[in-house]
Amino acid sequence: MDKVTEPTLLKKGAEASLQVAIWNGRKVVFKTRLPKRYRHEKLDSDIRTYRTVHEPQLMNAAKKAGVPTPLVFQVDTKNSVITMEFIEGKLVKQLLGSLSATEREEMCIRIGETIGKLHAHGVIHGDLTTSNMIVNKEGRVFLVDFGLGEKNTELEAQGVDLHLMKRALQSTHYRFAEECFEAIAKGYSSAIGEDRSKEVMSKIKEIEKRGRYVEGRKDEAKN
């Protein structure tokens, strides 16, 4: 039997609840995808099972790419629970605003390198936000929350992934979204190579123009 202490709630997110406990002598997180009452039962259980199975696979693939992710200890598909290593550190979301401009640039370059490595190894995160990045004491950037990710090497998928990163910066860190994304692009380019990076960046422009109401999508009509 597993030896486990009474779990304490760390966070009730939109998709899953995170609980912390000591499990067989280690500090772990139980990530539970709870049923969503608004969704059709079958659709809901399919989505939760799919994400619970895929998330650890992608975390593993990320590790192989040299991207720090928590260790996965156990997967319970029946109850949609993943038991994983607890990472001591701070969310980039909390950290970013308190840094100096230079520190912020350095951190974003590191984030860009992390994403670049991931993409270079055919992994798409699917939800790149500053809430899904943890920086530990040594300054390593851990990526978490791969539930919306996929294995994909296509330009389109990489473009959308980075586009979402850009969008998250614009909605949450709008004061320095542009400079942060520039630094991310720099780090990304150093990890994935300049040529591929250029292709991805121009793909992002194309993706942005696909939205319904985006300036510059077609010629802006006069009058």
Next chain:
Amino acid sequence: MGKTNKIYCLGIESTADDFGIGVSTLKGEILANASDSYIPETGGIHPREAARHHAQVASTVLKSALDSAGIKPKDLNIIAFSQGPGLGPSLRTGATVARALASYLNIPLVGVNHSVAHIEIGKLRTGARDPVTLYVSGGNTIVAAFDSGRYRVFGETLDIALGNCLDVFAREAGLKHQKGMPLGAAIEKLAMEGKTLVPLPYVVKGMDVSLSGLLTASTNVLNEGKCKLGDLCYSLQEYAFSMVTEVTERALAHTEKKEVLLTGGVAANKRLQSMIKVIAEEHEADFNVVPREFATDNGAMIAWTGALAYMHGLSTPIGESSVRLRWRIEKVDIPWIK
């Protein structure tokens, strides 16, 4: 008495197929909300035909709005119009009417962002103050919330809008848009007969959704002809609405706001309402939905948002009143929220 003390803002809405004129006071009393919709004989909105329709009905709708408000043109103090985003020819027709009225009456003109207006009318009519808004219509699918002077977009569609997805599918299924029965409502009715969930693609990317694949897949299943239309409408709604509800819930958890507002034309759908209500409950937030008459595009929302803007020192000189086809919501300063 009374009337002479009030300041009246007339709002003109003409971003797409609806031509609407509303009247609001500076206190948000909606005195009129008249409209006339262009209904295409076949296919979707033909921009030039829509504009022709708007030009034809403009004077009748104007008269009807002034009559129901019980005022004369000379009583008006402000002219507001939807400056964008939307279809060029439609927008230009409304803007032309607005400019003509403002110049003739020699009163200020205020250009209003259509998406902002959908949120403001929702807040006005429901009492919501600082909500996470899901704005879903034929042209827009946006999850927005206010932060530091602007409405920030947390999630949106990466391709087509939710209303557009439903409309196109309805036309593929041979449904006809009738007066008082938009295509979305026809789908909703058919969906009530549906029982079996047909597997379709569910595409959430971060806080964004992608609906074009869902539309293609639904249309393919339809054309195979092996599935009851009711089941397919039911499944399309379940998938599409679950996707937008999931991203709305994520924005709610992210912003930790305590109110949710559902607005735009698709907000009239009862199934979508019930889904958003569930996530509001789960996050201990108040659920608000815009009343049906203010859900679809309407002049009242433009009048009220124009009044808000005017009270905060904003107006649009005629020289700067060109329509803005792709005017994104997060580009608009919102000085009326502290």
